[in-house]
Amino acid sequence: MTAIVKQKSWLIVLLGAVLALQSLTAMSRVPNLAAIPAQAERPNILFIFTDDWGWGDLSCHGHPYVKTPNIDRLAVEGTDFQRFTVASGVCSPSRAAVVTGQFPARLNIDGHFAWVDDNARRGMPDWLDLNAPFLPRMLQAGGYATAHFGKWHLANNMIPDSPAPGEYGYDVYGAFNCSGEQMPVHEDALHVL
Numbered sequence: 001m002t003a004i005v006k007q008k009s010w011l012i013v014l015l016g017a018v019l020a021l022q023s024l025t026a027m028s029r030v031p032n033l034a035a036i037p038a039q040a041e042r043p044n045i046l047f048i049f050t051d052d053w054g055w056g057d058l059s060c061h062g063h064p065y066v067k068t069p070n071i072d073r074l075a076v077e078g079t080d081f082q083r084f085t086v087a088s089g090v091c092s093p094s095r096a097a098v099v100t101g102q103f104p105a106r107l108n109i110d111g112h113f114a115w116v117d118d119n120a121r122r123g124m125p126d127w128l129d130l131n132a133p134f135l136p137r138m139l140q141a142g143g144y145a146t147a148h149f150g151k152w153h154l155a156n157n158m159i160p161d162s163p164a165p166g167e168y169g170y171d172v173y174g175a176f177n178c179s180g181e182q183m184p185v186h187e188d189a190l191h192v193l
Helices: 009-023 069-077 091-100 116-121 135-141 186-191
Strands: 147-151 172-176
Touching: 091 135
Parallel strands: 147 172
Antiparallel strands: none
16 A cells, blocks of 8 residues: 655654754753744644554554544645654653653663552663653743643653653643543543543
8 A cells, every 4th residue: 555645844843853852962951942933933743652553553554444544634644654663662761762852771761660669670760850851841942832642651640749741841731641630541531421
C-alpha cells in the first residue's frame, strides 16, 4: 500500500524544535525564544506519541481489521513518519527523551517509573527531574499555550507527591499514570457518567 505523505510546515517546525531542544542539553536555563514569529504567524503543533505500536497496527498501513479512521486522516493531511525510532522501547524513558531532547540514561531513567523501592533498586529517580530542559516550557516561553492529554508516566500515580504535568510546563492537562486525579482509560471510560 502506498502511503500518502504531505509535508506541513507545522511538522517541520516541530521537528526543528525537537532538534533545537536536543542541541540545548548542556544548558540548564530556558533559551531565548524571541526569534519565534508573532502569534498570528506561528503554526499550531500537535504531537501524538504512543507506545508499543508497530508500523502495521494502523489501518492506513494495511492492518486487516483494526480501523483507525481519525489517525488515517492525520496521516493523509499531515506527515506520516514511517521510519521513526525513540531512545527506548519502554514508556517512561522514551517519553523523557522526546520532551527533554536528552538520552534517558543521562536522566537515570532506564525503565518505567514504578514503586519507590523498585525505582531505588534500579538506581532511578521517582520522577523526571523538574530542572531538566523541557519542550513545553520552551514553547511557553515562546508564547505558546501547552496541553498534555493521555498517558503521562514521567512520574506515576503510586507516588502521591510526585510532580503533576502542570509543574513541567503544561497549561492544561488530563492524564493518567501521574499524581492526582486520573484521566479515565480503557474500560474505565465506559463507566463515566
